[in-house]
Amino acid sequence: QKFVYFFGEGKAEGDAKMKELLGGKGANLAEMTNLGIPVPPGFTISTEVCAAYYENKQKYPEGLEKEVLDNLTKLEKVMGKKLGDPEDPLLVSVRSGAAVSMPGMMDTILNLGMNDKAVVGLANKTGNPRFAWDAYRRFIQMYGDIVMGIPHDEFEEALAAMKKAKKVELDTGLDAKDLENLVVEYKKIYKKHTKKDFPQNPLDQLWGAINAVFGSWMNERAIKYRELNNIKGLKGTAVNVQSMVFGNFGDDSGTGVCFSRDPSTGKNEFYGEFLMNAQGEDVVAGIRTPEKIATLAKKNKKVYEQLLDIKDKLENHFRDMQDMEFTVQQGVLYILQTRNGKRAGAAAVKIAVDMVAEGLIDKETAIKRVTPEHLDQLLHPMIDPKALKGIKPLTKGLNASPGAACGRIVFTAKDAEEWAERGEKVLLVRKDTSPEDIGGMVVSEGILTSTGGMTSHAAVVARGMGTPCVAGAKGVSVQGKKVVIGEKTFKEGDWITIDGSTGDVYEGQFPLISPKMSKDLETFLSWCDKVCADSVRGNVKGFLVRTNADQPEDAKRAFDFGAQGVGLCRTEHMFFDKEKLIHFRTMIVADTEEARKEALKKILPLQKKDFFGIFKAMEGRPVTIRLLDPPLHEFVPHTKEEVAELAEHLGVKPKDLQPKIDKLHEANPMLGHRGCRLAVTYPEIYDMQVEAIVLAAIDCVKKNIPVKPEIMIPIVCDEQELALLRPRAEAIIKKNLEKAKVKLDIQIGTMIEVPRAALLADKIAAFADFFSFGTNDLTQMTFAFSRDDVGSFMPAYEKLGLLDVDPFKSVDEEGVGMLMNWATTKGRSVKSDLKVGICGEQGGDPATIDFCFRTGLNYVSCSPFRVPIARLTAAQAVL
Numbered sequence: 001q002k003f004v005y006f007f008g009e010g011k012a013e014g015d016a017k018m019k020e021l022l023g024g025k026g027a028n029l030a031e032m033t034n035l036g037i038p039v040p041p042g043f044t045i046s047t048e049v050c051a052a053y054y055e056n057k058q059k060y061p062e063g064l065e066k067e068v069l070d071n072l073t074k075l076e077k078v079m080g081k082k083l084g085d086p087e088d089p090l091l092v093s094v095r096s097g098a099a100v101s102m103p104g105m106m107d108t109i110l111n112l113g114m115n116d117k118a119v120v121g122l123a124n125k126t127g128n129p130r131f132a133w134d135a136y137r138r139f140i141q142m143y144g145d146i147v148m149g150i151p152h153d154e155f156e157e158a159l160a161a162m163k164k165a166k167k168v169e170l171d172t173g174l175d176a177k178d179l180e181n182l183v184v185e186y187k188k189i190y191k192k193h194t195k196k197d198f199p200q201n202p203l204d205q206l207w208g209a210i211n212a213v214f215g216s217w218m219n220e221r222a223i224k225y226r227e228l229n230n231i232k233g234l235k236g237t238a239v240n241v242q243s244m245v246f247g248n249f250g251d252d253s254g255t256g257v258c259f260s261r262d263p264s265t266g267k268n269e270f271y272g273e274f275l276m277n278a279q280g281e282d283v284v285a286g287i288r289t290p291e292k293i294a295t296l297a298k299k300n301k302k303v304y305e306q307l308l309d310i311k312d313k314l315e316n317h318f319r320d321m322q323d324m325e326f327t328v329q330q331g332v333l334y335i336l337q338t339r340n341g342k343r344a345g346a347a348a349v350k351i352a353v354d355m356v357a358e359g360l361i362d363k364e365t366a367i368k369r370v371t372p373e374h375l376d377q378l379l380h381p382m383i384d385p386k387a388l389k390g391i392k393p394l395t396k397g398l399n400a401s402p403g404a405a406c407g408r409i410v411f412t413a414k415d416a417e418e419w420a421e422r423g424e425k426v427l428l429v430r431k432d433t434s435p436e437d438i439g440g441m442v443v444s445e446g447i448l449t450s451t452g453g454m455t456s457h458a459a460v461v462a463r464g465m466g467t468p469c470v471a472g473a474k475g476v477s478v479q480g481k482k483v484v485i486g487e488k489t490f491k492e493g494d495w496i497t498i499d500g501s502t503g504d505v506y507e508g509q510f511p512l513i514s515p516k517m518s519k520d521l522e523t524f525l526s527w528c529d530k531v532c533a534d535s536v537r538g539n540v541k542g543f544l545v546r547t548n549a550d551q552p553e554d555a556k557r558a559f560d561f562g563a564q565g566v567g568l569c570r571t572e573h574m575f576f577d578k579e580k581l582i583h584f585r586t587m588i589v590a591d592t593e594e595a596r597k598e599a600l601k602k603i604l605p606l607q608k609k610d611f612f613g614i615f616k617a618m619e620g621r622p623v624t625i626r627l628l629d630p631p632l633h634e635f636v637p638h639t640k641e642e643v644a645e646l647a648e649h650l651g652v653k654p655k656d657l658q659p660k661i662d663k664l665h666e667a668n669p670m671l672g673h674r675g676c677r678l679a680v681t682y683p684e685i686y687d688m689q690v691e692a693i694v695l696a697a698i699d700c701v702k703k704n705i706p707v708k709p710e711i712m713i714p715i716v717c718d719e720q721e722l723a724l725l726r727p728r729a730e731a732i733i734k735k736n737l738e739k740a741k742v743k744l745d746i747q748i749g750t751m752i753e754v755p756r757a758a759l760l761a762d763k764i765a766a767f768a769d770f771f772s773f774g775t776n777d778l779t780q781m782t783f784a785f786s787r788d789d790v791g792s793f794m795p796a797y798e799k800l801g802l803l804d805v806d807p808f809k810s811v812d813e814e815g816v817g818m819l820m821n822w823a824t825t826k827g828r829s830v831k832s833d834l835k836v837g838i839c840g841e842q843g844g845d846p847a848t849i850d851f852c853f854r855t856g857l858n859y860v861s862c863s864p865f866r867v868p869i870a871r872l873t874a875a876q877a878v879l
């Protein structure tokens with residue numbers, strides 16, 4: 001078995017396809033080497049070694065040591081230098097890198113091979129003693145921190161003390177002698193913590209670093225990152241040992257990060273940042289504020305143009321936006337990393353659309369590249385422009401991650417977590433962030449930092465999470481538990497609002513609104529719709545996205561977001577309306593059918609009005625209206641005042657009314673008098689609703705508004721219920737249509753939400769034009785988990801791993817899904833063209849949408865704001 005893969009001199013043993021084995025970084029270093037791009041030579045120890053290391057009690061597999069040493073010898077030969085050589089030492093970096101990029105989560109050590117003799121050799125050989133000592137002190141710091149776990153603050157303090165003593169502001173102000181003295185200080189710190197001298201043998205250093213990188217695979221923050229990002233099934237990290245190039249060699253050297261397109265907006269513009277005379281992490285750490293990439297053209301035109309060439313070459317090669325790390329040593333350019341860049345939602349859509357137009361990718365690839373999270377971000381709130389009129393921001397920083405957020409100021413990740421736990425909305429305000437802060441960043445509404453650029457930790461992580469972020473705001477200065485923003489001082493708990501799309505920071509709270517769809521997004525989603533419309537599964541053509549909308553405004557919004565119809569219109573809110581509730585209550589306590597009809601008459605016009613509004617909003621797309629569903633119990637007057645009010649309305653004494661009300665009490669309303677059972681006892685209710693639907697539809701027809709109503713009967717458990725209710729509804733429809741001389745086809749279907757109905761779906765299908773899975777109740781009844789009470793035990797289930805996912809978020813494929821599958825098959829065995837959809841809360845969830853596609857459903861239905869995401873995930877399910 002081969003453990004180690006060499007790259008260098010235009011040839012590599014690996015390539016880009018070997019990400020799983022070499023990690024993303026290693027595979028792409030190999031690929032770039034093969035492409036002839038200037039990459040410092042090195043070798044990659046495979047992820048399989050990491051897996052074996054953890055399987056075998058942190059021992060390496062047989063033969064690894066020799067293979068590493070052989071590759072080191074090869075590297076030394078290529079470089080013409082030896083590790084730790086006292087005259088002309090080779091220095092290397094030891095870099096982590098898993099198959100999936102986890103920025104900043106694992107460890108990297110630079111300048112390895114440095115020791116007391118090598119530093120002198122390097123100083124003499126390069127004629128640059130300042131550089132040599134700087135490299136040595138950085139190495140002690142990184143090695144101490146990463147390999148030995150010494151708090152890096154202690155090194156930082158020693159550095160700060162030295163700068164203070166020398167009265168300089170920047171690291172670059174220290175000279176060789178200062179740095180040499182600093183090395184002495186650093187070694188003391190090292191010894192204090194480890195009780196040992198700093199290791200001088202480069203091979204000891206190398207193995208220490210390799211151990212640390214493999215060790216970092218299982219460190220807390222890496223584990224948490226994988227958890228948060230749902231990264232599973234990786235073998236481990238690879239370790240890249242690579243010869244060093246030096247951005248800290250002097251003023252003709254530098255280091256930077258760049259993107260082939262703007263990762264925030266997606267514009268096809270070269271984008272990036274760099275620092276002269278700096279090494280590696282300096283840019284990302286946000287210690288000094290970096291310069292825009294365009295200014296590199298002024299400093300070194302040749303390098304800049306070479307970089308432009310390379311970014312084009314890499315983007316064309318990988319056919320995706322590239323995120324690259326580079327270093328310039330004495331005017332010579334090296335590329336240290338490339339990967340497909342993470343991007344904000346707007347950028348993801350724009351890049352996908354642009355690359356199709358440029359002929360770089362096809363539409364299918366474009367659809368696969370945009371994630372539900374990207375769209376989620378795009379549909380993120382922004383500050384209501386009306387509320388902003390005449391208001392000046394306190395200050396402006398970089399628009400690091402789009403979307404607006406309001407929250408109360410907290411200054412540490414820990415505080416953020418504690419406050420959020422109590423239900424507070426928090427906004428994390430910091431000088432900068434680091435990987436330890438990840439927990440607090442996740443729970444924050446937004447993030448504001450005073451230092452760092454677009455590629456700082458805060459910016460990268462926030463973009464990844466879709467959390468609004470303003471970074472590097474110079475007008476922000478954090479001082480303990482206070483912060484000055486612009487001219488004003490704020491303390492913990494004060495409200496501020498940030499706009500991550502513009503970089504503005506405001507005092508106080510603002511109303512947030514959802515943005516409109518951009519042209520690019522519409523183009524993109526129209527491709528998704530096409531894929532969905534064209535899909536064929538057996539008899540079923542198309543896979544559509546509908547919406548759950550109870551009111552005309554919701555329907556309108558959903559229509560604008562591209563909903564192909566209404567999958568569920570609940571009608572109960574029309575009964576709960578303050579004015580109408582009294583009539584409904586009158587109805588349920590009435591003794592005669594006449595009295596009941598009289599009371600319901602008052603509700604009919606309101607229902608009709610809403611139905612008309614929804615039909616109109618949907619412009620002839622199907623609208624499924626569910627007849628009254630909730631338990632009668634919910635309408636029964638409970639308080640003394642409510643009973644008194646009803647008694648007064650009826651002209652009776654409260655004490656005479658009370659016994660009737662008591663009789664309506666139910667021990668378990670969710671399994672009680674609800675859904676079609678209401679119509680079995682009080683048929684007038686559904687009669688009235690059906691009439692309202694037909695009348696609204698007739699109005700539409702008369703006004704030339706296309707209309708397609710569908711009536712849905714809930715909580716059915718037996719076909720006899722439908723056998724009873726359907727003809728009644730048909731008669732009302734017929735009567736009203738004839739009276740109005742209007743021809744219209746109104747389908748009558750049922751919800752499948754009681755397990756027995758799913759089991760007997762073939763019998764039920766005989767009486768239903770369509771099925772819609774009510775997965776909230778179906779889940780509740782299949783699991784016997786009360787939807788309203790899961791909060792008391794579900795967290796424990798999740799923690800213990802008893803359930804993979806919350807079945808109310810994502811349909812439980814194994815159990816509930818089995819019922820859905822059965823019901824669909826059985827139903828279609830009777831009616832081959834039976835239309836089947838889903839209208840439960842899970843209908844907007846990507847995994848559920850995928851399952852619904854595989855199960856042969858005609859459509860999914862979700863809340864209006866989820867519609868664009870559902871259109872995307874529906875297309876991804878098809879592809």
Ligand code: ADP
Pocket residue numbers: 040092093094095096103104105106107108110242243244245246247255279280281325326327336337
């Ligand atoms: P991460 O995965 O956290 O980005 P990297 O392994 O990419 O870590 O290393 C971080 C930075 O260290 C790089 O961006 C680069 O600037 C610097 N670096 C790594 N290896 C070398 C090297 N061989 N020569 C010069 N700089 C390096």
Ligand code: MG
Pocket residue numbers: 325337
């Ligand atoms: Mg990197």
Ligand code: MG
Pocket residue numbers: 629714753774776777
């Ligand atoms: Mg239900």
